[in-house]
Amino acid sequence: MTEQRPVPYWRLSGFYLIYFAALGSIIPYWSIYLQSIGFSAADIGLLVAILLGTKIFSPNIWSWISEKNRQPVVMIRLASFLSVLAFSGIFLGNGFWWIATIMLLFSFFWNATLPQFEAVTLFHLKEDSHRYSLIRIWGSVGFIAIVVVIGEGLEHYSIAHLPALILVLLAAIWVVSLVVPPPPLESIQKESRFWLPIAKSPQILAFFIVCFLIQASHGPYYVFYTISLDQQGYSGGATGMLWALAVVAEVLLFVVMHRLLKKYSLRFILLTGLCLTALRWFLIAYGSDSLAILLLAQLLHAASFGSNHAVAIHFLHRHFKGQNQLKGQALYGAVSFGLGGVIGSLYSGYLWDVGGAETIYLIAALISLLALFIGWKWVEIESGK
Numbered sequence: 001m002t003e004q005r006p007v008p009y010w011r012l013s014g015f016y017l018i019y020f021a022a023l024g025s026i027i028p029y030w031s032i033y034l035q036s037i038g039f040s041a042a043d044i045g046l047l048v049a050i051l052l053g054t055k056i057f058s059p060n061i062w063s064w065i066s067e068k069n070r071q072p073v074v075m076i077r078l079a080s081f082l083s084v085l086a087f088s089g090i091f092l093g094n095g096f097w098w099i100a101t102i103m104l105l106f107s108f109f110w111n112a113t114l115p116q117f118e119a120v121t122l123f124h125l126k127e128d129s130h131r132y133s134l135i136r137i138w139g140s141v142g143f144i145a146i147v148v149v150i151g152e153g154l155e156h157y158s159i160a161h162l163p164a165l166i167l168v169l170l171a172a173i174w175v176v177s178l179v180v181p182p183p184p185l186e187s188i189q190k191e192s193r194f195w196l197p198i199a200k201s202p203q204i205l206a207f208f209i210v211c212f213l214i215q216a217s218h219g220p221y222y223v224f225y226t227i228s229l230d231q232q233g234y235s236g237g238a239t240g241m242l243w244a245l246a247v248v249a250e251v252l253l254f255v256v257m258h259r260l261l262k263k264y265s266l267r268f269i270l271l272t273g274l275c276l277t278a279l280r281w282f283l284i285a286y287g288s289d290s291l292a293i294l295l296l297a298q299l300l301h302a303a304s305f306g307s308n309h310a311v312a313i314h315f316l317h318r319h320f321k322g323q324n325q326l327k328g329q330a331l332y333g334a335v336s337f338g339l340g341g342v343i344g345s346l347y348s349g350y351l352w353d354v355g356g357a358e359t360i361y362l363i364a365a366l367i368s369l370l371a372l373f374i375g376w377k378w379v380e381i382e383s384g385k
Helices: 009-026 030-036 041-056 058-069 072-092 096-153 159-179 195-199 202-217 219-231 236-263 266-287 291-299 301-319 324-378
Strands: none
Touching: 009 096, 009 159, 030 041, 030 159, 041 058, 041 096, 041 324, 058 072, 058 096, 058 324, 072 096, 072 159, 096 159, 096 236, 096 301, 096 324, 202 219, 202 266, 202 301, 202 324, 219 236, 219 266, 219 324, 236 266, 236 291, 236 301, 266 291, 266 301, 266 324, 291 301, 301 324
């Protein structure tokens, strides 16, 4: 009989805390840094697209390597170290092609770590996968903390210090990865079935399409939410409060998600989340002049991102068994945050000049409704009780 090993809760949580703190230093502020060193809006858009675009192929390459050696934690440590090394090059030049090369190399390594770590977390949890949200919540805490710290810091210090802060956080990710123990080898035994037939099944394909559409619908939010609030006359303080509120709502959702998973099926949570996602984009499209409506819309981030992501992680855990979990996590990251993120950014950028905020959020709502229809029609998930 195999000895039951305790879950390394704080070490797993620590990785999420620092990883998403690094993400929080990049997503809201990296474009401001690029602007400060003289890049145009078009240049900034392309550099950010490179950051997202590597999510399409990087996780799959690294998960394939990890699958061969069956040592995912070793691969996470290696990718984390190489991301530190690659990002260090940011201090050696500031030309467009140099920064583009650094972004390509850095993101190729950095975007490989999280999908593998998600699988490692679930390997450790085993049958207690409903506890995933209690670990992942620390990622949201890290994101909130760093956004507030940097926002306050910019009142006193130059944005020129941002790359140094990011490098410190990337190095901290690598250090934390060194203390995360490998999961028991028996939990990552090779699956007898090849992973491709799993991914090609109609239900799995439909699920990946839903994930792609969810992230594509978030394009206007991640790219133009702050800009649209500024055009509506909201202050910087109010804008920061609204961003923070969304992540706080996500944190509260993660706190209770393990209870929801015991009470409701994954299918019910998924379809409810998609309904609320569409509602969120409709509210922003037509109610952005009302602070009360915007507050409600930001609370719905718990559904549009929080519950949908949690459902995706548990869905992959059920359908991609053993070593195939690494491939499932990589495919999820590539299709949703990679391809979905790139497409969402592109259509919202193009349509912003055509119809403004109302148009792009209306498109986002319709995309969410399409995801709802596909999920209702073709995604069947057994009870999560």
